[in-house]
Amino acid sequence: MSTIALVAHQFRYDQKVFWRNPASVFFTVVFPLIFLFIFVGIFGNDEVEGAGVNTSTYYVPAIISLAVISATTQSLAIRLTEERETGLLKRVRGTPLPPWAFIAGRVGNALVVSIMMVVLVAAIGRLLWDVSLPTGTLPGVAFTLAVGAFAFSCLGFALTTIIPNEDAAPAVTNAVVLPLYFVSGVFIPDSEIPEGVLQVADLFPIRHFFEAFFTAWDPSTTGAGIEPGHLAIVLAWGVAGLAVSLRAFRWEPRR
Amino acid sequence: MTASGETVISVRGLRKNYGELEAVRGIDLEVSRGEIFAFLGPNGAGKTTTVEILEGYRPRNGGEVSVLGVDPAAAGRDWRARVGMVLQECRVTRQLTPREAVAQYAGYYPAPRDVDETIELVGLTDKADTRAARLSGGQQRRLDVALALVGDPDLLFLDEPTTGFDPSARRQAWEVIANLGRLGKTVFLTTHYMDEAQALADRVAIIAAGRVLAEGPPSEIGGDGEAARISFRLPSGADASSLPAPVRAQASVEGTRVMIRQADPLPVLRELIAWAAGHGGELSGLEVRRPTLEDHYLALVAGARETGTDEGET
Numbered sequence: 001m002s003t004i005a006l007v008a009h010q011f012r013y014d015q016k017v018f019w020r021n022p023a024s025v026f027f028t029v030v031f032p033l034i035f036l037f038i039f040v041g042i043f044g045n046d047e048v049e050g051a052g053v054n055t056s057t058y059y060v061p062a063i064i065s066l067a068v069i070s071a072t073t074q075s076l077a078i079r080l081t082e083e084r085e086t087g088l089l090k091r092v093r094g095t096p097l098p099p100w101a102f103i104a105g106r107v108g109n110a111l112v113v114s115i116m117m118v119v120l121v122a123a124i125g126r127l128l129w130d131v132s133l134p135t136g137t138l139p140g141v142a143f144t145l146a147v148g149a150f151a152f153s154c155l156g157f158a159l160t161t162i163i164p165n166e167d168a169a170p171a172v173t174n175a176v177v178l179p180l181y182f183v184s185g186v187f188i189p190d191s192e193i194p195e196g197v198l199q200v201a202d203l204f205p206i207r208h209f210f211e212a213f214f215t216a217w218d219p220s221t222t223g224a225g226i227e228p229g230h231l232a233i234v235l236a237w238g239v240a241g242l243a244v245s246l247r248a249f250r251w252e253p254r255r
Numbered sequence: 256m257t258a259s260g261e262t263v264i265s266v267r268g269l270r271k272n273y274g275e276l277e278a279v280r281g282i283d284l285e286v287s288r289g290e291i292f293a294f295l296g297p298n299g300a301g302k303t304t305t306v307e308i309l310e311g312y313r314p315r316n317g318g319e320v321s322v323l324g325v326d327p328a329a330a331g332r333d334w335r336a337r338v339g340m341v342l343q344e345c346r347v348t349r350q351l352t353p354r355e356a357v358a359q360y361a362g363y364y365p366a367p368r369d370v371d372e373t374i375e376l377v378g379l380t381d382k383a384d385t386r387a388a389r390l391s392g393g394q395q396r397r398l399d400v401a402l403a404l405v406g407d408p409d410l411l412f413l414d415e416p417t418t419g420f421d422p423s424a425r426r427q428a429w430e431v432i433a434n435l436g437r438l439g440k441t442v443f444l445t446t447h448y449m450d451e452a453q454a455l456a457d458r459v460a461i462i463a464a465g466r467v468l469a470e471g472p473p474s475e476i477g478g479d480g481e482a483a484r485i486s487f488r489l490p491s492g493a494d495a496s497s498l499p500a501p502v503r504a505q506a507s508v509e510g511t512r513v514m515i516r517q518a519d520p521l522p523v524l525r526e527l528i529a530w531a532a533g534h535g536g537e538l539s540g541l542e543v544r545r546p547t548l549e550d551h552y553l554a555l556v557a558g559a560r561e562t563g564t565d566e567g568e569t
Contacts, residue, residue: 009362013351020350020386087345094310094340095406096332097363252312253344 003101010097010105011112017079018109023170024075028113029120032067036060036121039187045129050191053218056129060121061213062186067117068145069152069206072110074173076156080106081169084160089251099251107153114149132219140216140225147231148209151238155205158241161248165255180206205237261288262321263410263441264309269318271304278304280465281318286443286458288409291436293456293473294445297556301465302445303343306414309443310340323410336364339403343414343445346395349388353379353398356387357405364406377401377431393424400431410441417451429454449549461552463559469551476551482516485523487541489513490534497534499526512540 018024039059048058083089092102118141125131134141163172181187183197184207190198201207208230216225264286271279279301286292296302307313308320311327311334320326325334348356353374361367374383377397379390387395396416403411413432417425425448432455435442446452452459453473460470469476489495489511498506498513502523506515517523520543531538 006362009359013355013359016355017348017350087342088348090312091340091342091345091402094312094335094338094342095360095363096336096365098332 003098006097006101007104007108010101011108014105014109015112018075018113021079024079028067028070028075029117032063032070032117032121033124035066035187036063036124039063040129043189048189048191051189052220054129055189056125057131057217057219058189058214060125060131061217062210064118064121065148065206065210065213066181066186067121068114068148069177069209071113071117072107072149072152073156073159074177075113076106076110076153077159077163077173078169080157080160081163082166084250085166085253085255087253090253093251103157107149110153110156111149114145118145131217134216134225137216137221137223137225140212140221140227143226144209144212144216144231147235147238148212151205151234151241152209154238154241154245156241157245157249161244161250177206180204183207184210186210205234208233262286263288263290263323264292264443265319265321266305266309267319269305269308269320270316271301271308271313272316277465279308279315282462282465282467284460284467284470286441288441289436289439290457291432291442291444291455293452293459294443294462295447295449295452295459295552296445296462297447300462300556302462303414305462306412306443306445310338310412311335336406337409339406339408339411341396341399341403341411341413341416343418345399347387347398347402350386352384352386353390353401354383356398357401360402361405366407367405368407370405373401373405376404376434378427391424393420393427396420396424397428397431400428404435408440410443411435413442413444415445415447417446417448425451449547449552453548459548461555463556466559468555468559473548476548482518483520483543483545485515485517485520485527485541485543487513487527487538490531490537490539493534497530499530502526502530 036059039062040056043055045055047054051058080089093099122131122133126133159173159176163169180201183193183201184190184204185193185198185201186206193201198207212227212230212234215221215227262285264284266282266284269279269282269284270277282301282305294302294305304313308315309322309327311330314328320328322330323334323337327334351359354370357370357373361370371380371383374380377400379394379397379401382390382394387398390398400413400416403413416432417428420428429451432442432444436455436457444452444455456473458471459473459476461468461476495503495506495508495513502515505517505523506513515523524543527538
């Protein structure tokens with residue numbers, strides 16, 4: 001098989017496994033939508049104080065950020081850890097499949113699920129609450145998604161290196177992302193969050209990723225909607241994750 | 256032993272340490288094309304370490320290793336395309352059916368076998384469209400073997416392929432492995448089941464404490480012409496001293512139990528039967544057996560354990 005065909009082959013089976021795994025479908029597809037409905041329901045669709053947009057326009061990019069992180073960092077870390085501990089990664093290393101083709105299939109799968117979630121959440125926002133589609137800022141949406149999918153995939157691989165076993169995987173990934181969702185304005189509007197807490201959140205990539213998507217959805221944005229400052233920080237985190245993965249990622253069980 | 260005698264695996268003076276622990280202490284092995292070779296030993300003997308060095312998973316500390324003419328430590332994709340592996344512990348992807356999983360692995364190889372034919376070879380045709388999560392442990396293991404086979408490898412490593420199987424699943428797995436021999440594959444099998452080695456292997460090597468203790472066809476392990484053991488209980492009222500003289504000379508008596516070691520048991524048996532006819536015609540509990548592979552194995556491994564302790568103390 002040619003190299004592209006090999007990646008496509010691998011991607012096809014990764015897709016099958018993803019959609020047949022109730023846990024991955026629930027946490028990546030259903031869970032973000034539940035949050036979207038709950039938040040818009042609880043806070044009502046009035047204007048968010050300080051944000052200049054109403055609740056639904058605030059939460060559409062917020063939930064998209066959450067869904068992309070779930071499809072990349074969380075799904076990758078949980079499934080790779082399980083496969084490492086059950087010997088599946090080791091077994092794949094014993095076949096002629098090149099490691100980069102295996103990784104490309106996985107990241108491709110994460111990217112396609114992410115794109116699907118962007119489209120799905122944007123469409124729900126438009127249909128239910130008339131959240132305008134970011135047609136003018138499409139370059140901003142695409143660029144943010146590309147940088148974010150890369151960075152948060154790298155962080156997924158990096159996260160596996162500190163997860164001891166498959167039972168710990170969902171706990172560790174949630175322990176990392178859930179507090180960051182709260183302090184980064186993904187769950188609670190950032191006007192409700194103290195300045196000091198936001199400064200802490202700014203050290204991590206989730207808030208910057210959300211800010212970049214928010215700019216693209218904000219009707220007052222003019223131009224392409226690309227946020228180079230925020231995305232540079234997301235990218236830096238991705239590169240750090242890549243460096244950790246290259247050094248410490250293991251194909252063999254830890255036991 | 257083999258038709259061509261071409262060497263597939265050659266190991267000379269292999270050594271491997273884990274820190275202070277010497278897991279493998281100078282192993283020599285030779286496996287020829289088309290052989291089913293069984294590597295026997297207790298847990299912790301160095302079996303899996305040796306296999307993983309041969310598979311290219313682990314670096315070694317010393318010795319020469321050649322597998323299909325290549326050093327596995329430096330082997331690339333072409334080499335991996337010719338080697339199939341069933342690891343000691345591996346679960347298959349639960350969400351895929353055997354047909355899907357085998358087709359996925361087929362895509363990794365330059366000249367794969369037919370998917371359905373491979374599934375049939377491991378006896379999973381009836382379950383080809385059932386997701387692996389719903390297969391039994393034995394069926395999942397056979398799927399694992401199918402994944403190792405679909406690339407049509409020249410050499411197969413099977414690391415304890417039937418551990419945890421029920422007896423009927425083991426028989427089915429043996430049938431699969433015997434089929435591989437008929438396909439002309441070279442099979443390197445590790446096991447701690449003696450009957451498995453006896454049933455399948457052309458040659459076995461017994462390893463304990465990191466050393467090969469014996470090597471050869473299963474029937475020849477322990478040496479040729481090993482004495483048979485004849486044992487029986489004395490009929491009531493009979494005394495050991497009344498046994499015919501040539502028998503009595505070799506007999507050891509414990510209470511009413513008599514044991515005789517004899518390379519050629521037939522003449523002794525003839526004498527015994529004639530003697531028994533004069534004592535009521537009964538020889539209760541009569542047994543004639545040659546030491547099995549298991550007897551030799553247990554003796555060798557027990558010996559190695561004692562030696563190992565001695566070395567530990569010096």
